[in-house]
Amino acid sequence: MxxxxxxxxxxxxxxxxxxxxxxxxxxxxxxxxxxxxxxxxxxxxxxxxxxxxxxxxxxxxxxxxxxxxxxxxxxxxxxxxxxxxxxxxxxxxxxxxxxxxxxxxxxxxxxxxxxxxxxxxxxxxxxxxRNMPQHWKVKALMDSGDLGELCSINLYQSTNEISGGGCQGLSVLRLFAADADVEWVTGWCLGDPFSDDDQCMGGHIRFANGVDAFIHTKRSPLEGIEVVCSKGVYHSTWNSGRLWRGEPHKKLVEEEGFFAEFGDPADWINPSGTRxxxxxxxxxxxxxxxxxxxxxGDNMNKVLEIAIGLRQSHRENHTPVRFPIRDRSQKIIPARSRFLNKKETLGEQRYREQLxxxxxxxxxxxxxxxxxxxxxxx
Ligand SMILES: NC(=O)c1ccc[n+]([C@@H]2O[C@H](COP(=O)([O-])OP(=O)(O)OC[C@H]3O[C@@H](n4cnc5c(N)ncnc54)[C@H](O)[C@@H]3O)[C@@H](O)[C@H]2O)c1
Missing domain, CATH: 3.40.50.720 (NAD(P)-binding Rossmann-like Domain)
Known part of the structure; x- marks a missing residue:
């Protein structure tokens, strides 16, 4: 065999x-x-x-x-x-x-x-x-040079957990930044920066390959990720994907059917979907x-480091935090429902129904x- x-x-x-x-x-x-x-x-x-x-x-x-x-x-x-x-x-x-x-x-x-x-x-x-094949198809197009130079990445976080739920978007962000090392980050927390509890965070990541990525915290119709290249733009709300082509100072034109092979977008992030x-x-x-x-796992390790860096920047008056982060004992404690057994956090009866x-x-x-x-x- x-x-x-x-x-x-x-x-x-x-x-x-x-x-x-x-x-x-x-x-x-x-x-x-x-x-x-x-x-x-x-x-x-x-x-x-x-x-x-x-x-x-x-x-x-x-x-x-x-x-x-x-x-x-x-x-x-x-x-x-x-x-x-x-x-x-x-x-x-x-x-x-x-x-x-x-x-x-x-x-x-x-x-x-x-x-x-x-x-x-x-x-x-x-x-x-990050497992969704739609993103990898766009990444391959970028690698072929078809979309020109990568200009910037915008991540519109629609979660109150930078680690629990937010690691999803940060992982895709790293993919489009070619998984480059991080040079430094500046960031902020929406809650108490001195708390170790998971919370919403935003900021700026400067990758060692020169890519700039921005993590936005205010909810908007642009939820998801937007990858801006000199000859095109990709936007995904995770269960949708749209690709536009264009040139600087010219109108963007959407490319229809680019994601057709992946079937119904409603299926993309389903528990049994393409993801x-x-x-x-x-x-x-x-x-x-x-x-x-x-x-x-290496990607998720680096994603956790980015989240911890954003918070450390806030703790240090929003100054840039250089990577790799030296104090590896730093942590983000996920929501109780992720950290512990859900039976414990939801109660027996509710848990039984959900299971x-x-x-x-x-x-x-x-x-x-x-x-x-x-x-x-x-
Ligand atoms: N990727 C996603 O979209 C997504 C969605 C939901 C949950 N999750 C993650 O999945 C994980 C599990 O979530 P869940 O909803 O299934 O929780 P859950 O509480 O329903 O299930 C956890 C199971 O692990 C068992 N368990 C705990 N400690 C154990 C041990 N030492 N040895 C053997 N079994 C043990 C528990 O008894 C329970 O059956 C969490 O980390 C959560 O963040 C991810």
Missing amino acids: TQDTKTYRVALIGCGRKGHGHARGYAGNPRTEIVAAADSDADNLKLFLEHFPVPGYADYRQLLAREEIDIAAPILPVQPNPQVVIACAGAGVKAIYCEKPMAASLTESDAMVQACESRGIAFASGDAY QRSGIQSIVEALDRGSEPRCS KSAAEKPLGGAAVKTAKRFLGLA
């Missing part, structure tokens, strides 16, 4: 709301199969095994000791995530695809990246906008080809057809 036909064995660790979505993604990809699951909550594990009948473990360490796993998928609250990712890396898996944000502190996220990098493990984080399918396909390709996953609904969303009908088309199987 060649690497390109091998079916990769997946272990789901954390069978909560988002875990069901990831599990459906793996079940829907012809190159992956779920072979084991672990959850410290017996009820959550039981419900998961009703949908995915595989060996179940109360302790993920037992799973790692007993099962032969290619891809570990820890879909966990942020607090336990670093420890579990590092344990998976030590257990000899070939790839790890966890959720986001991957950690609260830079010390933790550095250690996660290092644990994977030092062993050659492909590491991805987040069912992320999710592309994330799972990206970890398969990372294993097949040794490529970096589209939304890697049931997450578990019962079938990958059927139109979703299956689009998935097959996306994977080139129909």
Whole structure:
């Protein structure tokens, strides 16, 4: 069996709301199969095994000791995530695809990246906008020179969490900035800059390749990302994409049909849409080809560093913060509902209803057809 036909064995660790979505993604990809699951909550594990009948473990360490796993998928609250990712890396898996944000502190996220990098493990984080193939099509067009020079990137944040939800937009911003190193950032917080709690932040990023990116905090119809080039402009609200071509001082003309191959935009960021399918396909390709996953752990580590830099700038009277940030103990504590088990933060009854609904969303009908088309199987 060649690497390109091998079916990769997946272990789901954390069978909560988002875990069901990831599990459906793996079940829907012809190159992956779920072979084991672990959850410290017996009820959550039981419900998961009703949908995915595989060996179940109360302790993920037992799973790692007993099962032969290619891809570990820890879909966990942020607090336990670093420890579990590092344990998976030590257990000899070939790839790890966890959720986001991957950690609260830079010390933790550095250690996660290092644990994977030092062993050659492909590491991805987040069912992320950055996985959406629409952005990569535009990036390829930019790389071909067709859109001229990159002038600036505007990110219109529509979230009160720079780390929890905001890491999505920052990851796409880094993609269009060619994942260059950051030279310095200036920034501000909408709340208390001396709080470690996640909050809305804005600012300016100067990348080492000369690219300037601006993070806006006021909500406007321009929600999403806008990439301004000398011969064109790309704008996406995440579930829409528009591309205009033009020349300086001339009228911009929209290119119709540029995103037609990606189907209904309403499907793009769905839990079983192009974003999710592309994330799972990206970890398969990372294993097949040794490529970096589209939304890697390294990317999410650098995104957390940008967010911490924006806040540090505010703490230091909005002066520029040079990268890399020296004090790696700095952290952003995500909202309780991300940091801890949702059962704890929502209450038993509300959680049970939400988990049931997450578990019962079938990958059927139109979703299956689009998935097959996306994977080139129909
Ligand atoms: N990318 C996205 O769009 C998106 C959307 C929703 C949630 N998320 C992220 O997904 C993660 C999980 O969210 P959720 O809604 O599924 O939460 P959840 O509380 O429903 O699920 C977490 C599960 O992990 C289990 N768990 C916790 N610690 C464990 C441990 N040490 N070992 C084994 N199991 C453990 C819990 O029992 C629970 O079943 C969070 O980090 C959240 O930020 C991302």
